[in-house]
Amino acid sequence: MKKPLKRLLPQTVARTGWFPPWSSMVSGVRARFLKLHPSGRISSAWEWRFQGMHENTLNFQSRWIDSRQGKLHTLQSKNHQKEPLFFVHGNSLCAAACLPLLEKLYQAGHPVLASDIRGHGLSTGESSLPLKNWDIFINDIALILKETQSRPVTAIGHSMGGYFLYAAAARFPELFSRIILLDPVIFPPGHIFLFRLTQSLKLKNWFSLPRKTRKKRNFFPDRKSAENHYRGKGMFRFWTEESLQGFLDQGLRPLEEGGLALSCQPELEARFYESVPTDTWKHAPAINCPVHIIRARTSHLFAPEAAARLKKKIPCCEIQTIEKNGHFFPLEDPEATADIILQRCLKPSSH
Secondary structure: OOOOHHHHHHHHHHHHOEEOOOOOOOOOOOOOOEEEOOOOOEOHHHOOOOOOOOHHHHHEEEEEEEEOOEEEEEEEEOOOOOOOEEEEOOOOOOHHHHHHHHHHHHHOOOOEEEEOOOOOOOOOOOOOOOOOOOHHHHHHHHHHHHHHOOOOEEEEEEOHHHHHHHHHHHHOHHHEEEEEEEOOOOOOHHHHHHHHHHHHOOOHHHOHHHHHHHOOOOOEOOHHHHHHHHOOOHHHOOOOHHHHHHHHHHOEEEOOOOOEEEOOOHHHHHHHHHOOOOOHHHOHHHOOOOEEEEEEOOOOOOOHHHHHHHHHHOOOEEEEEEOOOOOOHHHHOHHHHHHHHHHHHOOHHHO
16 A cells, blocks of 8 residues: 555655655645755756756856745856846746846846746745745745845846735835836736635636646657747747747756656646735835836736726836737847836936
């Protein structure tokens, strides 16, 4: 008879040093393990990472942050003369997919630190708690900044990463000098009321997005098959080649039995959609640093109503709308995105 998984996990960790990436945090996710050396270096199974990326990725190296529930992976650039920038990616993505944007910011003179959200990229994700809200991810951001920064930092977040920074700036104001949110997942009150209603009535299956997400393809025999599956399709349709290769580098992980799976498991991604915070608007009045928001006109994830409400509630809030791209504009046009950040958000007068 097979031993229960709960009894096997401590033995496995003690004997091999392997850690479960998310299975203990999200019910229903099969246990798979991410192997890390005690030093924090990636095991040989991960040494193929960055094989598709531009040579400029030599400007970034992996740095691991220890938490009580595993290791959080970051990409850290070389030092530079201007103010440091901290970056957080969106749901189901990874920091490596955003390297074209990060590289542009680095080339402009800014040292950059980018995190892989727990359960994404190369970060582990073990936790003893089910995913009921997004607090653990917000606390991870605070942990990383306390570990790596000696003074308040300018932080940039895309999509769900934008929400994490929005909430973190309210809870940990001493860590931020400014936040720049790229089409953040901040819903207007009407949407929040609907989310609260479905959660209280346990009608999570009412939304089609989590159901579709759980059916996502989650196995590829090799990198090429994954590339063929994603190239030019769905959310990847307009991504740059470098962004796509970055996702293939660290948005997938090798399996023990061969082949590749998504680093962010579909079950985890679906649980994000089912656990949208219903206290979104309590954070705005507590934010005292400058806020810059860049929204995509064609995106439905940051509505004009939410933009107008934020401007009323946050004294120093600027919002710019871009016309050309959709929600994934940081990965579709990283050069233009970097230009807006550098010329509009980081100008001295914006402090």
